[in-house]
Amino acid sequence: MASLDFCRQQLAAAQHEERVWQAESDALTTKCRALENAKASAEQIYSDLVNAHRNSPYAELQNWHHVVANAGHYYQHCCYNLDLFISKIQWANTKLQANRASAKHAENLLAAAERREREKEESRERLRLAQEAQGRERIQEGIRNQQAKKEGQKHITVQEVKSFRQQATEVFKSYAALTTFPDPPSEPCTQAACQIAARALKACQCNVRKCFMGLGVRELKVERGKWHPDRFVKCQGGRAVVEELQRKAREAFVVVEAMYQEAVERERIW
Structure with a gap:
């Protein structure tokens, strides 16, 4: 200047x-x-x-x-x-x-x-x-x-599990009218299998399992029926949408099926 x-x-x-x-x-x-x-x-x-x-x-x-x-x-x-x-x-x-x-x-x-x-x-x-x-x-x-x-410190809460189950019960009343998939809540998982596995759901198998913890054989049987992939063939939106919904449902169904079989085995032993 x-x-x-x-x-x-x-x-x-x-x-x-x-x-x-x-x-x-x-x-x-x-x-x-x-x-x-x-x-x-x-x-x-x-x-x-x-x-x-x-x-x-x-x-x-x-x-x-x-x-x-x-x-x-x-x-x-x-x-x-x-x-x-x-x-x-x-x-x-x-x-x-x-x-x-x-x-x-x-x-x-x-x-x-x-x-x-x-x-x-x-x-x-x-x-x-x-x-x-x-x-x-x-x-x-x-x-x-x-x-x-x-997010790294996040844990699935009881309220989140309760809301998830209520949402699933509500939307699964009519699979033909299904527009949104009830994604299970998730939290960070350190399991090696969950880290490397490719999945459609955000939640890993460990997270899905936590959403159904505490259910007995009867409740798991009901949930098993809700999440069966064949139920989603009636969904609207075309083949690509149906296949995407079935992939998500199959991941949840595999966990529920395993938990159901485990519950049946425990009852048999006891």
């Missing part, structure tokens, strides 16, 4: 000097025109007096010689002053051209300084925007990390 202010001061000073010498040149030019007119008038007077002196019968008179001599001196004085002012005009014009060059140089310096200042400002603005974007990204990353941490 200091460099920019200095360039502006230099330009203002150069422009002021240019105006001063322009005014001086104009004034000298005006005086020079007046002297040119005076010279022309003196030249005419002197020429007329010389001609009159030659043709006058009183040409030998001393006064007449004096008049002619004075006219000649006046003419010479006008010529001298005119030459002097012409020199002054030339000197003033030289100074004027030099100051115009200085003003032009100062303008170029100012333009370059302003361009550098704009580039600095644009660079600062780009840096500010980049820093703001990085700040927003760090905030979003923090939020994502918190969400991931929260």
Whole structure:
């Protein structure tokens, strides 16, 4: 900014000097025109007096010689002053051209300084925007990390299990009208089989098992019937939708079937 202010001061000073010498040149030019007119008038007077002196019968008179001599001196004085002012005009014009060059140089310096200042400002603005974007990204990353941490600590609650069962009971009243699949609640699972297995449900087999824990043989038999894949063939939406619903139902059915068989075996042993 200091460099920019200095360039502006230099330009203002150069422009002021240019105006001063322009005014001086104009004034000298005006005086020079007046002297040119005076010279022309003196030249005419002197020429007329010389001609009159030659043709006058009183040409030998001393006064007449004096008049002619004075006219000649006046003419010479006008010529001298005119030459002097012409020199002054030339000197003033030289100074004027030099100051115009200085003003032009100062303008170029100012333009370059302003361009550098704009580039600095644009660079600062780009840096500010980049820093703001990085700040927003760090905030979003923090939020994502918190969400991931929260999800990593999440556990299936009794209320979630209860809501899931109620939703399944409600939507399975009419498979033909089924529009949404009741996905079992899920929580992070550390079982190797669950980590590598590809599945249609978000919940792994361990999560699905927790949703049906505590049910006896009778209840599991009912759930076994609800989740059988064949029940979903009547669903609307086309073949692709039906197949997707059957894949999800089959994953849940496999778990319920296994739990049902385990419950039957326990009753048999007891």
